[in-house]
Amino acid sequence: MFKLFEPNKIFKITSKAPKYVLFLFVVVLTVGLVEALVISPEDYKQSDAVRIMYVHVPAAWISLGIFSSITLLSICGFVFKNKNFFLISKSLAPSGFVFNIIALVTGSIWGKPTWGTWWAWDARITSMLILALFYAMYLIVWRIYDKEEKVYKISTFITILGIINVPIIKYSVDWWNTLHQPASINILSKSSIHSSMLYPLLIMTAAFALFSLLIFLMKYNTELIKIKNKGLDRL
Amino acid sequence: MYGRKVKLRFLFVVIILITLILTTFLILRSLEENVVFFQSPSEIKSLSEIDKSKIRVGGMVKKNSISISSNEVNFIITDFKNEINVTYSGAVPNLFAEGKGVVAEGFLKDRNFFSATKILAKHDENYMPPEVKEALGEK
Numbered sequence: 001m002f003k004l005f006e007p008n009k010i011f012k013i014t015s016k017a018p019k020y021v022l023f024l025f026v027v028v029l030t031v032g033l034v035e036a037l038v039i040s041p042e043d044y045k046q047s048d049a050v051r052i053m054y055v056h057v058p059a060a061w062i063s064l065g066i067f068s069s070i071t072l073l074s075i076c077g078f079v080f081k082n083k084n085f086f087l088i089s090k091s092l093a094p095s096g097f098v099f100n101i102i103a104l105v106t107g108s109i110w111g112k113p114t115w116g117t118w119w120a121w122d123a124r125i126t127s128m129l130i131l132a133l134f135y136a137m138y139l140i141v142w143r144i145y146d147k148e149e150k151v152y153k154i155s156t157f158i159t160i161l162g163i164i165n166v167p168i169i170k171y172s173v174d175w176w177n178t179l180h181q182p183a184s185i186n187i188l189s190k191s192s193i194h195s196s197m198l199y200p201l202l203i204m205t206a207a208f209a210l211f212s213l214l215i216f217l218m219k220y221n222t223e224l225i226k227i228k229n230k231g232l233d234r235l
Numbered sequence: 236m237y238g239r240k241v242k243l244r245f246l247f248v249v250i251i252l253i254t255l256i257l258t259t260f261l262i263l264r265s266l267e268e269n270v271v272f273f274q275s276p277s278e279i280k281s282l283s284e285i286d287k288s289k290i291r292v293g294g295m296v297k298k299n300s301i302s303i304s305s306n307e308v309n310f311i312i313t314d315f316k317n318e319i320n321v322t323y324s325g326a327v328p329n330l331f332a333e334g335k336g337v338v339a340e341g342f343l344k345d346r347n348f349f350s351a352t353k354i355l356a357k358h359d360e361n362y363m364p365p366e367v368k369e370a371l372g373e374k
Contacts, residue, residue: 177274
């Protein structure tokens with residue numbers, strides 16, 4: 001099955017796809033922003049502050065999703081000794097980190113008018129900060145070691161350490177008393193968010209996912225070019 | 236199907252994961268008191284002794300319990316089982332209201348009286364436009 005992941009076969013895709021993804025991203029983002037900022041109603045309680053959620057929640061979702069993917073790919077790469085999995089992980093990480101920071105910052109901006117504080121050492125918020133630190137460690141490891149074998153092992157270990165934190169983030173609001181509200185969207189039961197607010201949220205999530213895909217394709221393309229021009233380490 | 240090394244590496248990862256999960260679980264279990272952001276009035280009631288350090292109490296602001304005098308706000312935090320009286324002087328957040336979630340940070344005077352130094356409004360997980368809220372309220 002790993003033949004599918006042969007770098008030279010997907011090089012064609014990664015070098016051509018970004019422009020289409022960029023186009024799609026711009027379209028979806030425009031629709032999403034119009035929905036979120038203009039069309040969607042204000043909240044009965046927090047009025048316009050609710051609009052921050054349309055950035056905050058998708059950013060948090062994507063950063064969690066990317067970290068989980070990185071972990072899975074790194075473990076596969078480690079178990080099957082497949083270099084390509086590590087390169088995919090490496091290319092995915094930066095956008096996950098950026099969305100993690102966006103989630104923290106927008107959460108802070110939302111927290112001030114609603115909760116009355118910029119920051120609280122609450123289980124959800126703290127665990128999200130820890131995730132950002134794991135992302136930072138992961139990204140730094142790729143820069144400080146020259147030996148590939150070493151990077152692969154250490155980065156995999158970091159993702160394994162960090163993945164323990166992901167379910168903690170998800171369930172922190174259910175397990176403990178937190179300032180952060182519990183999840184509004186449940187797959188199994190009825191969501192406690194009105195549909196007029198749910199749709200912009202989902203469109204924004206799609207836009208952010210496309211952005212991650214775009215950054216990933218560009219980063220990954222660079223990695224493939226590096227392989228093609230062996231010996232050239234920095235572009 | 237796969238080589239022995241592959242299986243061993245997989246086993247290695249699985250063992251690391253299990254170890255980490257168990258360790259984290261035990262650590263979080265033992266730290267439970269510090270992980271929670273606030274305590275409910277019922278938990279305050281069942282405290283064996285009142286210590287003088289800063290704590291947080293959270294719950295709902297009881298309906299018709301807010302009274303504002305010159306520069307003091309008094310209200311009752313309830314978890315629908317037990318209640319605690321809170322006094323606070325200072326500005327309250329915009330979302331602070333009766334029947335809504337609140338977290339008060341401060342010091343316990345005794346099991347029934349709490350002197351807050353900071354008030355945080357807790358938002359719940361319900362998001363809806365005002366019209367929907369009105370329609371729900373009429374029912």
